[in-house]
Amino acid sequence: MALSRRDLLLGTAGVAAGAVGSQLLSASPAFAQAAAPSYKPEQGASLRVLRWTPFVKGDEDSWLANTKKFTEATGVQVRVDKESWEDIRPKAAVAANVGSGPDIMLVWFDDPFQYPDKLLDVTDIANSFASRYGGYYPGLEGYAKKGDNFIALPLAAIGNGILYRESMLQQAGWSKFPEKTDEFLEMCKALKAKSKPAGFALGKAVGDGNNFAHWIVWSHGGKMVDESGKVVINSPETIKALQYARELYQTFIPGTESWLDINNNRVFLSGDISVTANGVSLYYSAKNDPKLAEIAKDIRSTVTPTGPVGQPVELHQTTSAVIFQYTKYPNAARAYLQYMLDKPQMDEWITASSAYCCPPLKGMIDNPVWTADPVNEPYKRASSTLRPNGYAGPLGYASAATMADYVMVDMVAEAATGQRTPEEAAKRAEQRANRYYRV
Amino acid sequence: MAGAALTRTDASTMPVREPLLQRRGFLGLLFMLPAAAFLLIFLTYPLGLGVWLGFTDTRVGRPGVFIGLENYQLLWEDSLFWLAVFNTILYTVAASILKFALGLWLALLLNEHLLFKALIRAVVLLPWVVPTVLSAIAFWWIYDAQFSVISWSLMKIGLIQSPINFLGDTTNARITVILTNVWRGIPFVAITLLAGLQTISPSLHEAATLDGATSWQRFRFITLPVLSPLIAVVMTFSVLFTFTDFQLIYVLTRGGPLNATHLMATLSFQRAIPGGQLGEGAAIAVAMVPFLLGAILFSYFGLQRRRWQQGGKD
Numbered sequence: 001m002a003l004s005r006r007d008l009l010l011g012t013a014g015v016a017a018g019a020v021g022s023q024l025l026s027a028s029p030a031f032a033q034a035a036a037p038s039y040k041p042e043q044g045a046s047l048r049v050l051r052w053t054p055f056v057k058g059d060e061d062s063w064l065a066n067t068k069k070f071t072e073a074t075g076v077q078v079r080v081d082k083e084s085w086e087d088i089r090p091k092a093a094v095a096a097n098v099g100s101g102p103d104i105m106l107v108w109f110d111d112p113f114q115y116p117d118k119l120l121d122v123t124d125i126a127n128s129f130a131s132r133y134g135g136y137y138p139g140l141e142g143y144a145k146k147g148d149n150f151i152a153l154p155l156a157a158i159g160n161g162i163l164y165r166e167s168m169l170q171q172a173g174w175s176k177f178p179e180k181t182d183e184f185l186e187m188c189k190a191l192k193a194k195s196k197p198a199g200f201a202l203g204k205a206v207g208d209g210n211n212f213a214h215w216i217v218w219s220h221g222g223k224m225v226d227e228s229g230k231v232v233i234n235s236p237e238t239i240k241a242l243q244y245a246r247e248l249y250q251t252f253i254p255g256t257e258s259w260l261d262i263n264n265n266r267v268f269l270s271g272d273i274s275v276t277a278n279g280v281s282l283y284y285s286a287k288n289d290p291k292l293a294e295i296a297k298d299i300r301s302t303v304t305p306t307g308p309v310g311q312p313v314e315l316h317q318t319t320s321a322v323i324f325q326y327t328k329y330p331n332a333a334r335a336y337l338q339y340m341l342d343k344p345q346m347d348e349w350i351t352a353s354s355a356y357c358c359p360p361l362k363g364m365i366d367n368p369v370w371t372a373d374p375v376n377e378p379y380k381r382a383s384s385t386l387r388p389n390g391y392a393g394p395l396g397y398a399s400a401a402t403m404a405d406y407v408m409v410d411m412v413a414e415a416a417t418g419q420r421t422p423e424e425a426a427k428r429a430e431q432r433a434n435r436y437y438r439v
Numbered sequence: 440m441a442g443a444a445l446t447r448t449d450a451s452t453m454p455v456r457e458p459l460l461q462r463r464g465f466l467g468l469l470f471m472l473p474a475a476a477f478l479l480i481f482l483t484y485p486l487g488l489g490v491w492l493g494f495t496d497t498r499v500g501r502p503g504v505f506i507g508l509e510n511y512q513l514l515w516e517d518s519l520f521w522l523a524v525f526n527t528i529l530y531t532v533a534a535s536i537l538k539f540a541l542g543l544w545l546a547l548l549l550n551e552h553l554l555f556k557a558l559i560r561a562v563v564l565l566p567w568v569v570p571t572v573l574s575a576i577a578f579w580w581i582y583d584a585q586f587s588v589i590s591w592s593l594m595k596i597g598l599i600q601s602p603i604n605f606l607g608d609t610t611n612a613r614i615t616v617i618l619t620n621v622w623r624g625i626p627f628v629a630i631t632l633l634a635g636l637q638t639i640s641p642s643l644h645e646a647a648t649l650d651g652a653t654s655w656q657r658f659r660f661i662t663l664p665v666l667s668p669l670i671a672v673v674m675t676f677s678v679l680f681t682f683t684d685f686q687l688i689y690v691l692t693r694g695g696p697l698n699a700t701h702l703m704a705t706l707s708f709q710r711a712i713p714g715g716q717l718g719e720g721a722a723i724a725v726a727m728v729p730f731l732l733g734a735i736l737f738s739y740f741g742l743q744r745r746r747w748q749q750g751g752k753d
Contacts, residue, residue: 090712093499114715115501203607204693206713255584257696258606267585397498397715404714405519410698419609419697428518435513 036128041332046077049336050092050102052085052319055158055281055356062352066345073339076332086206089400096324103327104337106319109403110143110388110395112152119151120323120330125338126150133343133363139386140360143395144320151322153337154360156350158317159382160211160277162302163375165295168196168274177302181219181244184305188251191274198275199252199267201259202413204406207317208261210389212277213412214315216248217241218387219307224402224433225393231437233411234430240308242415242422249416257417271295277304279317280355283375301375303385312385316358358382398436407432492721499715510722520723522698523706528730529613530702531681534620538677539670541621542628547658549629550636560630567626575690578619582606582691606692609699616700620687624680628673635669636662675738682731703727 049067054060060082067078081102083091088107095101096115112119126144130136136144140154164177172190188198201208217223222238225231249256253273264276269286276282286296306312321341323333339345343364350359351369355376359365360383370380390399402408411429414420420428459465493510497503514520549560566574581588582605590602605615639662647657685704688694694701694709701709703723711720 086713089715090499093715097499097501114498203695253585254601255604255607258584258604258612258692260693263584266583270585272585401710401714401716405710413695414697417697432517432519435517 036132036338037124037334039331039335039338041074041076041335042329045329045332047079047104047327047329047332047336048102049078049080049104049106050088050095051080051082051106052088052108053082054353055279056284056354058352058354059349059356062349063340066340066349067336069345070336070339074332074335076329076336078336092322099324099326101324101326103329103333104321104323106155106321107152108317108319110390110400112144112320112322113146113395114397114400116146116151118325120325120327120333121149121151122153122323122334122337123148123150125334125341126153129153129341129361133361135362136360137362137383137386139316139388140318140320140383142388143318152320153322153341155319155321155341156353156357156360157382157386158279158319158356159358159379160207160279160304160314160316161378161382162275162277162304163268163282164275164300164302165196165271165298166300167298168194172196172274177300179305181305181307185244185248185251188248188275192251196272196274197251197253198248199256199259199264199273200277201261201264202249202257202409202416203259203263204409205259205261205263208259208264208278209406209409209413210403211315211317213408214387214389215277215304215313216245216412217408218313218315218391219305219309220244221307221309223392224399224408225390225437227392229393229398229437231430231433233433234426237308238411238426238429239422242412242425244307245412245416246418246422257413269295280376280379284354299375301378303378303381312381313387314382314385315389316382316386318386318388355379393437398438401436402433405432405436489721490725492718493725494722495718497717497721499712499717503718506718510719511726513719514722514726519698519701520706520726523694523701523703523723524726526613526698526700527682527702527704527727530617530620530684530700531678533617534624534681535674535678537617537621538624538628538681539674542625542673543632543670545625545629546632546636547662549633560633564626564630566623567630571623571686572690574623575619575687578687579691582615607696609697612692612696612700616688616691619691620681620684623687624677627680628677631673632666632669635666639665671738675735678734678738679731682727682734 051063054063064080067080070076071078085108088105089111091101092105092107092111093114095105096118099118126136127150136154137157140157144150144152144154162177168191169175169177169187172187172194174187174190178184178187191197200212202212203209217233217238220237220241222233222235222241224233253267264273264278265282265285267273268276268278268282269292280301283296283299283301286292286299289296303312304314321337323330323337327333340349346359346361346364347367350357350364350367353369355369355373356379358379358381359367365380365383370376388395388399389403390396393399407429410432411425414428415422415425419425460469492503494505494507495503496506496509545563549556549563553559580586584604584607585602587602587605589605590599593599594602604611606612643661643665644657647661652660683704684702685708688700688702688705689708692700694705703726707720707723707727709720710716710723714720
């Protein structure tokens with residue numbers, strides 16, 4: 001195999017990250033893997049944190065309260081700025097590239113793999129968390145660990161789940177939400193017959209569209225690339241998934257191919273559809289609105305149905321915390337994240353996020369929030385069913401660009417709406433993905 | 440003046456060269472410097488950088504290296520790019536023709552004697568004045584798949600049974616975004632042409648009427664020829680605005696459904712910023728330049744030709 005310039009760059013990036021890692025290890029006292037490393041913030045240190053705009057109010061309050069406690073304990077001033085979630089990616093990339101900006105950022109998906117050599121190694125913090133709290137869920141770890149080193153600290157999965165109207169299901173003759181994809185299709189047909197159809201976003205919805213498309217393909221065993229990064233989307237499994245999507249689409253409310261992230265929320269709350277997939281925030285917007293009390297009482301939740309692969313697999317949204325190497329106060333930054341992501345603070349934060357955020361460590365999964373409301377419960381499984389977006393290949397430029405170009409979403413939408421046959425749609429997705437995963 | 444006079448006497452008495460600051464050429468250059476610097480920093484540099492990026496594999500977060508025409512080669516083989524080119528041309532041509540026809544018509548109407556003339560003219564400008572993003576969000580609701588006010592009204596009247604799929608069906612979506620762009624662009628064309636119409640001397644029309652010209656003949660042989668230099672300028676701008684439209688599409692469809700409304704500008708953004716492929720995004724943006732140059736050249740060498748303007752042929 002001939003080495004391309006890109007391979008070489010990626011290679012050097014890895015080497016650089018490794019070098020930094022070893023540097024840090026030698027600079028700081030040697031720790032046993034299990035013991036929590038302790039970092040003494042630099043004299044006069046102050047930090048800037050840039051995070052995504054919270055989706056639920058409790059999240060922000062709790063995050064800021066924990067930050068305040070950190071400041072009180074260490075004297076390190078921390079300024080927390082926020083930015084709309086879709087703007088985080090370019091901002092973080094520019095900060096990494098330019099070498100100035102916030103010291104810490106909460107980023108999305110495979111962002112850390114876009115500039116791994118610009119990030120501070122946090123392996124010892126991650127390893128100590130992992131050994132103390134039962135280890136990371138593999139999906140979230142995949143977004144943070146490059147080789148043997150952590151370039152980011154997994155923070156949370158923003159769970160995607162099915163929300164449905166119990167009364168409408170009962171009218172259609174279903175007392176229980178189906179767990180398998182084929183029964184799910186039957187139920188959607190029954191709901192359509194009762195004029196209370198299901199609806200899932202097939203438009204360019206960054207969150208909902210990707211969640212739905214990845215679930216359709218993964219649940220049937222299709223995947224964009226194999227372990228080596230070779231594009232294998234044009235497979236019999238994908239074709240099956242697309243045939244399924246075509247049948248399922250015909251039970252949807254009309255217009256789903258134009259839906260952006262917000263549309264399903266509006267339609268669900270207006271009572272026109274019986275089933276959709278969303279974060280738990282949709283339930284809370286009904287629950288917190290006195291006018292929607294009736295609907296809120298009728299809302300139930302569950303995980304997306306399991307397909308032929310036999311286990312639930314989902315994309316969800318994943319957020320990780322990164323420290324940029326350019327920070328003037330690396331120890332303060334490490335101490336901050338170590339504090340914020342430790343169990344006592346995480347427990348508070350997860351509780352305050354009202355089931356919107358699912359913790360990355362198995363030892364943190366037990367939280368009163370999951371039983372506080374029966375609708376919360378399925379979202380507890382987000383971290384365990386989560387799969388990184390570039391599955392099953394390496395994360396990096398190609399995985400990010402493929403998702404940003406909506407290759408998966410377009411493929412599912414083209415086949416579902418009948419614009420192309422499943423075979424054509426899969427072939428086209430293969431061509432498009434190959435532009436990024438250069439063959 | 441005094442300075443100039445002094446210089447001249449100085450020059451005649453002393454054969455020495457003028458002081459630098461008093462030489463016409465140098466002063467001219469000096470005075471142009473701020474404007475030139477402004478242009479260089481805010482126009483030439485970004486444009487040059489954009490063109491350069493198109494020849495590199497720069498990504499957000501990683502400086503690129505020169506890769507020649509590789510981006511363009513990849514785009515050439517990319518069916519999505521060609522779909523975006525097709526969409527952009529369709530969007531520009533259809534919207535520009537409609538904007539011109541309706542805008543000219545509106546201008547002719549506004550040029551008649553109307554009650555509350557000033558008020559009506561101000562109201563007509565509204566679509567142009569409202570920020571695109573705001574009006575686009577209003578339209579997003581108007582075209583909503585479930586809550587569209589248009590569908591709702593038509594269903595109440597009993598003309599249709601189910602909501603119109605404005606932005607979900609590929610053909611509907613194309614028509615919808617074009618009409619929305621036309622709605623927004625008409626005022627610009629209408630008000631500018633109205634200004635032109637008002638410069639036409641009434642005596643020309645009076646003379647033609649006396650000669651027995653019909654109103655169509657007056658329009659064809661007086662109004663249109665006199666207006667045509669202005670039409671050329673207005674339509675050049677209109678084509679440029681339409682070709683580079685981004686906000687409307689981004690709010691309404693983000694290029695969907697099934698990429699049927701993806702324009703070159705939206706595709707460029709999608710690839711460059713969320714996708715991180717700055718080089719490729721820049722290449723798509725640069726690929727718009729030939730089309731734009733073509734439009735400008737057409738209007739300058741075509742529409743502004745004197746013979747055409749005077750109703751003759753080449």
